[in-house]
Amino acid sequence: MSKSVNLASSVFRTDIFSNKCSIVTGGSKGIGKAIAIELASLGSKVVIASRNSKEIQESAESIKSITGNEHIYGIECDIRKEESVKNLVKSSIDKLGGINFLVNNAGGQFPCPVENMTIKGWKAVIENNLHGPFIMCKEVFDSYMKENGGSIVNILAEFKRGFPLMAHTGAARSGMDNLTKTLSMEWASYGIRVNAVIPGTIVHKSMIKHYGEKFTSVLDILRKKIPVQRYGTCEEVSGAVCFLLSDAASFMTGGSIIVDGGQTLITPTSLFNVPEHSKLPAFQWLNNVKSKI
Numbered sequence: 200m201s202k203s204v205n206l207a208s209s210v211f212r213t214d215i216f217s218n219k220c221s222i223v224t225g226g227s228k229g230i231g232k233a234i235a236i237e238l239a240s241l242g243s244k245v246v247i248a249s250r251n252s253k254e255i256q257e258s259a260e261s262i263k264s265i266t267g268n269e270h271i272y273g274i275e276c277d278i279r280k281e282e283s284v285k286n287l288v289k290s291s292i293d294k295l296g297g298i299n300f301l302v303n304n305a306g307g308q309f310p311c312p313v314e315n316m317t318i319k320g321w322k323a324v325i326e327n328n329l330h331g332p333f334i335m336c337k338e339v340f341d342s343y344m345k346e347n348g349g350s351i352v353n354i355l356a357e358f359k360r361g362f363p364l365m366a367h368t369g370a371a372r373s374g375m376d377n378l379t380k381t382l383s384m385e386w387a388s389y390g391i392r393v394n395a396v397i398p399g400t401i402v403h404k405s406m407i408k409h410y411g412e413k414f415t416s417v418l419d420i421l422r423k424k425i426p427v428q429r430y431g432t433c434e435e436v437s438g439a440v441c442f443l444l445s446d447a448a449s450f451m452t453g454g455s456i457i458v459d460g461g462q463t464l465i466t467p468t469s470l471f472n473v474p475e476h477s478k479l480p481a482f483q484w485l486n487n488v489k490s491k492i
């Protein structure tokens with residue numbers, strides 16, 4: 200890897216993942232792309248996977264050019280489909296030589312109260328955020344990690360107080376939290392650590408496109424209550440993922456890191472309002488890169 204063209208200035212040492220092979224699901228944009236860029240910039244070979252084949256190829260090319268790492272591959276995959284996951288895992292092992300890290304990032308949902316939710320809509324979101332990551336874990340375990348160990352990070356969303364307007368995703372993420380803990384115990388003796396990252400509100404291009412401008416304006420009301428007084432960046436989630444994957448987290452398994460600027464501490468009954476400030480700006484390590492995430 201040529202260091203001179205690595206435009207991603209991660210806080211981690213640039214060679215920490217130089218002998219590692221990673222899969223990042225949903226690596227075509229947003230948080231997943233940031234994670235793939237940081238892993239690649241730290242030397243890992245990376246497969247990114249998502250449903251849109253053109254987009255995933257373009258993102259792999261963009262990650263190569265940002266990081267100077269040639270070992271980046273885009274593979275079309277729908278994590279909801281077992282055959283597609285089997286193909287992803289097999290192709291990844293063929294291309295990378297193994298799978299040391301799995302980041303279950305692909306996922307998402309649509310806002311909808313339960314009274315209007317169809318069974319098909321419920322199933323789509325449960326499959327995207329619980330069933331899909333489960334089959335990813337199972338397939339990677341069976342095909343590689345059972346023999347070789349590894350590290351898995353599941354990206355969740357805050358779920359602990361229920362999730363009005365997103366019951367499907369709340370239930371799925373709660374299930375993933377439990378699965379993370381179960382797998383950390385069942386798979387510890389295989390040398391596998393399993394942890395989770397729980398992002399708060401991370402506003403970026405495709406997120407705004409998905410929810411629409413109207414929603415983004417509502418978000419501004421919430422922003423003022425968040426202790427850091429802003430939303431998070433994809434890079435800020437990625438840092439926590441890289442930490443959990445790395446040896447710095449060798450004593451962490453079955454755990455989770457909340458990356459939310461303190462958002463989940465806000466309660467309706469709190470009398471405290473955070474004074475307006477801009478003292479906790481975002482850490483962004485892709486400042487010099489034009490079209491990034």
Ligand SMILES: CCCCCCC/C=C/C(=O)SCCNC(=O)CCNC(=O)[C@H](O)C(C)(C)COP(=O)(O)OP(=O)(O)OC[C@H]1O[C@@H](n2cnc3c(N)ncnc32)[C@H](O)[C@@H]1OP(=O)(O)O
Pocket residue numbers: 306307308309310311317319320321323324327356364399400406409
């Ligand atoms: C409002 C507060 C928001 C705060 C945000 C806090 C936390 C979380 C943030 C994020 O996760 S940001 C990332 C957002 N990105 C995504 O969600 C992208 C991925 N999402 C999707 O791909 C979809 O939402 C999906 C439903 C999970 C999958 O979509 P897909 O098009 O593949 O589904 P189908 O299988 O075609 O649809 C099945 C079924 O689902 C229902 N449905 C789908 N979309 C909607 C919708 N927008 N509104 C209502 N219902 C929907 C519908 O019944 C579909 O069946 P058909 O009617 O199409 O037959």
Ligand SMILES: NC(=O)C1=CN([C@@H]2O[C@H](COP(=O)(O)OP(=O)(O)OC[C@H]3O[C@@H](n4cnc5c(N)ncnc54)[C@H](OP(=O)(O)O)[C@@H]3O)[C@@H](O)[C@H]2O)C=CC1
Pocket residue numbers: 224225226227228229230231248249250251254276277278279304305306307308327331354355356357397398399400401402405406409
């Ligand atoms: N942004 C936020 O505020 C928060 C996000 N999260 C979670 O973090 C993760 C990443 O979020 P974010 O980057 O914002 O989301 P984006 O919508 O920007 O990206 C989602 C990625 O997942 C892929 N994807 C979705 N469904 C599937 C599928 N069935 N199979 C394969 N790939 C799929 C998408 O590609 P394609 O559609 O082409 O398949 C895309 O690459 C998600 O799980 C999200 O729910 C959690 C809390 C907050």
